[in-house]
Amino acid sequence: MDEPRTPAVTKDAKPPRWRAWAPYAGLLALVALPFAAQALGQAALTTLATRMVILAIAASALNIALGLGGLVSFGHAAFYGVGAYAVGILTTHGASGAPFLGFIPGSELLGVNLLAAMLASGLVAGAIGALALRTSGVQFIMITLAFAQMLFFFFVALKAYGGDDGVSMRRRNALPGLNMRDDMTFYFVSLAILAVWLGISARLFHSRFGLLLGGIRQSERRMQAIGVSTVRTRWLAFVLSGMGTGLAGGLMAVFGRFVSPDMMHWTQSGELLIMVVLGGAGTIFGPVLGAFALIGLETLLAGWTEHWQVILGPALVLMALTFRGGLARLGRRREGP
Amino acid sequence: MSAPALRIEALNKRFGGLLVTDDVTLDVGAQEIHALIGPNGAGKSTLIGQVMGEIAPDSGRVRLGERDLSGLSQAARVRLGLARTFQVPEVLGDYSARDNVLAALLARGRTRIFANPRRDGALAVEADGFLVRAGLVGRGDVPVADLAHGERKLLELAVALATGPRVLLLDEPMAGLGPNESAQMIEVLRGLRGDVAMLLVEHDMKAVFALADRISVLVYGRIIASGSAQEIQADPLVRSAYLGAEEARC
Ligand SMILES: Nc1ncnc2c1ncn2[C@@H]1O[C@H](COP(=O)(O)OP(=O)(O)O)[C@@H](O)[C@H]1O
Ligand SMILES: [Mg+2]
Numbered sequence: 001m002d003e004p005r006t007p008a009v010t011k012d013a014k015p016p017r018w019r020a021w022a023p024y025a026g027l028l029a030l031v032a033l034p035f036a037a038q039a040l041g042q043a044a045l046t047t048l049a050t051r052m053v054i055l056a057i058a059a060s061a062l063n064i065a066l067g068l069g070g071l072v073s074f075g076h077a078a079f080y081g082v083g084a085y086a087v088g089i090l091t092t093h094g095a096s097g098a099p100f101l102g103f104i105p106g107s108e109l110l111g112v113n114l115l116a117a118m119l120a121s122g123l124v125a126g127a128i129g130a131l132a133l134r135t136s137g138v139q140f141i142m143i144t145l146a147f148a149q150m151l152f153f154f155f156v157a158l159k160a161y162g163g164d165d166g167v168s169m170r171r172r173n174a175l176p177g178l179n180m181r182d183d184m185t186f187y188f189v190s191l192a193i194l195a196v197w198l199g200i201s202a203r204l205f206h207s208r209f210g211l212l213l214g215g216i217r218q219s220e221r222r223m224q225a226i227g228v229s230t231v232r233t234r235w236l237a238f239v240l241s242g243m244g245t246g247l248a249g250g251l252m253a254v255f256g257r258f259v260s261p262d263m264m265h266w267t268q269s270g271e272l273l274i275m276v277v278l279g280g281a282g283t284i285f286g287p288v289l290g291a292f293a294l295i296g297l298e299t300l301l302a303g304w305t306e307h308w309q310v311i312l313g314p315a316l317v318l319m320a321l322t323f324r325g326g327l328a329r330l331g332r333r334r335e336g337p
Numbered sequence: 338m339s340a341p342a343l344r345i346e347a348l349n350k351r352f353g354g355l356l357v358t359d360d361v362t363l364d365v366g367a368q369e370i371h372a373l374i375g376p377n378g379a380g381k382s383t384l385i386g387q388v389m390g391e392i393a394p395d396s397g398r399v400r401l402g403e404r405d406l407s408g409l410s411q412a413a414r415v416r417l418g419l420a421r422t423f424q425v426p427e428v429l430g431d432y433s434a435r436d437n438v439l440a441a442l443l444a445r446g447r448t449r450i451f452a453n454p455r456r457d458g459a460l461a462v463e464a465d466g467f468l469v470r471a472g473l474v475g476r477g478d479v480p481v482a483d484l485a486h487g488e489r490k491l492l493e494l495a496v497a498l499a500t501g502p503r504v505l506l507l508d509e510p511m512a513g514l515g516p517n518e519s520a521q522m523i524e525v526l527r528g529l530r531g532d533v534a535m536l537l538v539e540h541d542m543k544a545v546f547a548l549a550d551r552i553s554v555l556v557y558g559r560i561i562a563s564g565s566a567q568e569i570q571a572d573p574l575v576r577s578a579y580l581g582a583e584e585a586r587c
Pocket of ligand 2: 381382383424508
């Protein structure tokens with residue numbers, strides 16, 4: 001990747017003070033959002049924000065591979081979709097009582113199903129990663145895209161689970177003690193999952209694994225020369241990244257009570273990439289900002305004109321040029337090229 | 338003399354029609370600095386690559402002590418005590434100098450999974466120790482992007498030392514250094530003598546004569562001479578094939 005990275009902060013380039021407060025202000029705004037929406041009689045705002053929060057998890061997960069590992073995956077929609085299908089299939093079987101494949105019991109519990117979503121997407125990411133990570137650069141982009149498209153067509157053909165039409169679920173998965181049918185409750189559950197995910201993600205970025213993975217992004221040759229098994233490290237990053245994206249897919253499936261092959265479409269992979277790059281690849285909060293910005297922009301433009309896609313493209317290019325290095329790097333970059 | 342730390346035995350490598358390593362046999366004693374000189378394109382870097390396990394030889398073997406390294410990955414060889422530096426510095430450009438060394442320490446498997454190694458005081462002290470040994474005093478916090486070329490060469494050395502090597506493969510450590518920097522590099526390498534065996538690939542004859550216990554000359558992938566500095570300087574084959582060419586260029 002030749003996108004310029006933020007150099008380590010030097011003494012003469014201290015970040016402005018607002019940067020330290022921004023995450024807390026953001027969290028506060030997110031907590032207040034559904035109450036404000038309710039007060040304004042704009043309940044739809046809460047469901048919109050829920051979608052943003054869920055996609056923020058997916059983008060943040062992609063960021064482990066893309067931002068930290070430098071792996072430009074154009075196939076993360078596959079993991080998003082597999083996570084969603086894991087939930088959809090288990091929920092269907094949980095409702096009907098017939099075990100999946102004759103021996104895996106279904107479930108309508110959120111915790112169980114999200115774990116299954118992560119497991120399933122982790123397995124798929126492990127398999128795809130084992131093959132795709134033998135390549136790099138443009139080839140890696142194409143191979144991840146190809147695998148995702150293969151899965152897309154597989155699920156289109158999977159008539160047992162709706163084929164093209166996907167799977168609808170009668171009710172949302174349950175989280176004992178909470179009324180998940182309530183959109184505000186669901187929003188806060190999603191927000192809590194995002195917060196936990198970001199916490200884990202931040203630890204990971206600053207762990208031994210994160211430091212070594214970042215090193216591999218900068219120079220694989222150097223890391224091999226100090227004894228790092230670079231292929232294994234990148235594979236692990238790819239799997240973790242896929243699992244997080246699968247978690248988001250599963251959550252989205254529960255939220256909308258619906259899964260379809262469209263979730264695996266290549267445009268979904270593209271949107272996740274845009275979120276990460278727009279928000280700031282390699283930063284903790286960047287993908288979250290990117291998810292909110294992209295979904296927000298899409299919603300605004302779609303409400304304004306039906307030709308919104310024509311405007312979205314140039315708007316994104318403009319934003320990319322204005323916020324080089326991503327929204328999350330505002331006020332953090334040193335001056336100069 | 339004790340058993341050699343590193344032995345290269347009858348190594349051969351071809352790139353298409355080009356024979357880059359032609360039946361090379363050489364060893365490096367446990368306390369020795371063995372210089373390998375030869376014109377550009379002679380196959381010196383390729384030889385280092387084969388010893389490290391980055392490039393697979395067509396035939397022959399490499400031993401570290403008694404251990405045959407054939408088929409071992411680079412990671413395994415580093416664990417057994419091999420380390421290298423690169424002719425063109427391969428450093429982690431987004432990291433500070435200290436983090437570059439830290440990576441080498443972490444590659445050895447230190448610290449717990451979720452601990453933040455940058456906040457580990459003992460690790461930082463250890464990393465700074467390697468920077469100091471390589472002559473980079475007080476430069477730990479400097480982003481690699483801001484380091485001068487000579488400092489990057491020294492950083493390469495610090496990183497290699499941090500892997501805990503028994504044998505160091507140095508690929509032209511003086512390349513691109515100014516006179517003062519060269520003198521510093523020679524001083525640093527001299528300070529390491531005895532602690533770690535070195536295969537020193539180098540063009541700078543002043544450095545070679547200052548450091549080497551033994552010199553081998555590689556031309557077109559073949560060792561054409563091997564011996565002390567005096568023997569090499571007196572060797573007519575070497576004079577015509579290499580040293581002569583050097584003088585003619587000047
Ligand atoms: N991967 C490669 N494929 C083909 N030829 C190569 C490759 N690497 C090096 N060579 C060639 O092998 C020869 C030896 O290269 P090298 O080992 O870098 O020489 P030196 O380090 O002695 O200058 C050169 O002619 C170089 O062009
Ligand atoms: Mg060379």
